Amino acid sequence: MSARAPKKLVIYLMAMPDTPELAQAAVDAGADMIELGFPFSDPLADGPLIRRAGERSLAAGMRTGRCLEVLAATRALVGVPLIPMTYASLFDAYGWEQLEQDARSAGATSFIVPDLPSDVHPEFRRVQLAAPTSSDARLQLSAQESDGWLYLVTVTGTTGARSDLSSALPPLAARARAVTEQPLYAGFGISTPDQARAAANLTDGVVVGSRAVEAAEHGAAELAQLVSSLRSAIDEPALDSSTVA
Amino acid sequence: MSTLFGAYGGRYVPETLIPALDELTAAWSSLREDEGFRAELHDLLTNYAGRPTPLLRAERFAPDQRVYLKREDLLHTGAHKINNALGQAVIARRLGKQRIVAETGAGQHGVATATVCARFGLECIVYMGSEDMRRQAPNVERMRLLGAEVRPVEFGTRTLKEATSEAIRDWIANVDDTYYLIGSCVGPAPYPELVRELQRVIGREARAQVLAIEGRMPDAVLACVGGGSNAIGMFYDFIPDEDVRLIGVEAAGAASLGCGRGGVLHGARSSLLADEDGQIMDAHSISAGLDYPGVGPEHAYLRDTGRAQYVPCTDDEAVAAFHRLCRTEGIVPALESSHALARALDTDAELILVCLSGRGDKDLAEVLAR
Numbered sequence: 001m002s003a004r005a006p007k008k009l010v011i012y013l014m015a016m017p018d019t020p021e022l023a024q025a026a027v028d029a030g031a032d033m034i035e036l037g038f039p040f041s042d043p044l045a046d047g048p049l050i051r052r053a054g055e056r057s058l059a060a061g062m063r064t065g066r067c068l069e070v071l072a073a074t075r076a077l078v079g080v081p082l083i084p085m086t087y088a089s090l091f092d093a094y095g096w097e098q099l100e101q102d103a104r105s106a107g108a109t110s111f112i113v114p115d116l117p118s119d120v121h122p123e124f125r126r127v128q129l130a131a132p133t134s135s136d137a138r139l140q141l142s143a144q145e146s147d148g149w150l151y152l153v154t155v156t157g158t159t160g161a162r163s164d165l166s167s168a169l170p171p172l173a174a175r176a177r178a179v180t181e182q183p184l185y186a187g188f189g190i191s192t193p194d195q196a197r198a199a200a201n202l203t204d205g206v207v208v209g210s211r212a213v214e215a216a217e218h219g220a221a222e223l224a225q226l227v228s229s230l231r232s233a234i235d236e237p238a239l240d241s242s243t244v245a
Numbered sequence: 246m247s248t249l250f251g252a253y254g255g256r257y258v259p260e261t262l263i264p265a266l267d268e269l270t271a272a273w274s275s276l277r278e279d280e281g282f283r284a285e286l287h288d289l290l291t292n293y294a295g296r297p298t299p300l301l302r303a304e305r306f307a308p309d310q311r312v313y314l315k316r317e318d319l320l321h322t323g324a325h326k327i328n329n330a331l332g333q334a335v336i337a338r339r340l341g342k343q344r345i346v347a348e349t350g351a352g353q354h355g356v357a358t359a360t361v362c363a364r365f366g367l368e369c370i371v372y373m374g375s376e377d378m379r380r381q382a383p384n385v386e387r388m389r390l391l392g393a394e395v396r397p398v399e400f401g402t403r404t405l406k407e408a409t410s411e412a413i414r415d416w417i418a419n420v421d422d423t424y425y426l427i428g429s430c431v432g433p434a435p436y437p438e439l440v441r442e443l444q445r446v447i448g449r450e451a452r453a454q455v456l457a458i459e460g461r462m463p464d465a466v467l468a469c470v471g472g473g474s475n476a477i478g479m480f481y482d483f484i485p486d487e488d489v490r491l492i493g494v495e496a497a498g499a500a501s502l503g504c505g506r507g508g509v510l511h512g513a514r515s516s517l518l519a520d521e522d523g524q525i526m527d528a529h530s531i532s533a534g535l536d537y538p539g540v541g542p543e544h545a546y547l548r549d550t551g552r553a554q555y556v557p558c559t560d561d562e563a564v565a566a567f568h569r570l571c572r573t574e575g576i577v578p579a580l581e582s583s584h585a586l587a588r589a590l591d592t593d594a595e596l597i598l599v600c601l602s603g604r605g606d607k608d609l610a611e612v613l614a615r
Contacts, residue, residue, distance in 0.1 A: 040523070041524045042410050042510060042511070042525050044258070044259065044413055051400070052400075055400075055401075058524065063524070064522045088514075089508050089509040089519065089523035089524070089525070090522065092508055093519065093521060093522055094523065114259050115257045115259060115512075117257075130260060133261050133264045133420060134261075134264065138260070153259075153260070153261060156419070158418065
């Protein structure tokens with residue numbers, strides 16, 4: 001096997017007026033990609049931390065139009081891929097094609113819609129998700145439809161920190177590798193550098209959401225510190241498990 | 246099986262749940278024609294729930310019309326919710342699921358679910374908004390007596406909307422061993438159709454009963470609509486009878502059909518109380534069971550096709566009808582059903598059926614406090 005390819009670090013931020021500067025701090029500290037949450041009143045896939053961040057974002061007036069402005073302002077500051085993450089209801093209200101078009105004009109690279117399974121609105125190109133419960137056929141469908149990389153949901157559950165990396169990730173990553181050449185990024189339940197390192201060893205990248213949202217609430221410095229610690233962790237060449245054994 | 250009712254319905258859920266929905270869809274399509282399943286359910290509905298329920302003429306309540314009440318309030322646990330809970334519990338057992346999660350608003354579905362779980366020895370967790378726990382305290386106690394764990398939902402509106410979201414989140418996290426026993430004809434496919442089929446017994450019985458008593462079809466059939474399960478069950482077998490008007494009665498402050506717009510909530514596209522950005526708005530009703538900003542997708546379809554009409558009823562009108570039925574017939578109706586009763590009195594028709602979906606013992610504190 002040749003030299004280890006660099007692992008990607010995706011940082012999730014909930015849209016707020018100060019998100020562009022926070023995104024810049026995250027990118028400067030080593031984030032390769034920013035997932036930008038457009039808040040929804042009833043976020044089924046999210047745990048308490050992101051749900052509460054969404055409530056604050058809505059209270060700050062972050063409706064779809066304002067979120068697109070935040071997206072454009074973020075695009076003006078950073079060059080990395082920007083991926084709006086939101087729920088089907090916002091697309092349904094705005095118009096699927098129109099929101100896709102307006103978000104791409106504002107700088108979106110792709111989209112993540114967690115309540116839209118792979119077979120619904122297939123014409124809408126987005127990053128698809130696959131879960132530990134997904135059948136092999138379903139994994140294949142998600143991978144085939146996915147835009148750029150496949151999002152592996154490491155837990156059966158909602159977003160939010162867990163004490164350990166899910167034991168569901170290794171078999172999920174192996175099953176996904178068997179059916180697709182797409183890069184695999186792992187997310188949900190990854191909050192610490194140790195978890196990020198372990199997840200990155202099995203995949204091509206990691207997504208850190210709830211913990212990043214929490215750090216961002218304390219300002220750019222704390223977010224930058226978190227991002228650099230995650231960056232160093234995933235860049236560390238892992239001990240090959242066969243040599244350990 | 247199609248997952249859509251016109252432009253409504255579908256499966257807007259995280260990928261994690263797709264295998265469980267596929268499994269349920271497959272199980273349901275074989276069970277619905279399965280003699281053993283039908284016999285087991287029929288026996289439970291007859292001997293455990295108390296079907297068939299009577300169709301009673303409310304002569305003093307509506308002296309100028311012939312209004313008949315379909316007495317779902319007389320069922321075990323006091324509401325139509327038991328029809329659905331029994332059917333889904335039998336399905337859950339056939340799927341080998343030992344843990345049941347449910348949401349509840351007024352507590353009637355929570356009580357029905359806790360009841361069937363006790364009967365079958367299943368673990369039962371019911372999510373309920375803390376505001377609804379306050380409004381419907383007796384039902385909280387009943388669920389606990391029956392061995393269910395009632396988990397308060399302390400965020401957002403603290404009502405049915407958030408309780409439903411939390412039940413779905415629990416299901417996502419525990420989908421391997423958990424069955425989501427949804428309480429209304431809402432949620433991702435196949436739930437809206439499944440719940441309708443389990444509630445259809447209401448209209449099937451009522452149609453045969455009115456034919457036997459009156460020798461003709463009614464002019465109008467009324468039912469209250471929150472999520473809409475008693476209404477879809479009452480309406481469905483009358484749909485081919487084109488001269489029968491189908492009238493759903495919504496709480497004026499929760500009129501997702503009368504004032505709503507298309508949107509996606511809790512796994513399905515339907516008509517919702519939502520703003521122009523697709524954010525779900527708060528509903529307001531004195532009746533916890535109607536206090537929901539969404540509605541079953543099939544009702545949105547029936548509205549669009551014109552086969553059913555949906556009209557509002559205020560809190561005050563519902564409370565007035567509640568008192569009137571108590572005083573004129575000696576029946577204490579649920580506040581939810583009182584909405585349908587109120588509109589029956591001003592419906593311009595001679596022969597009317599009203600689904601009296603539940604009894605009102607749970608509502609005494611709320612009514613007496615006014």
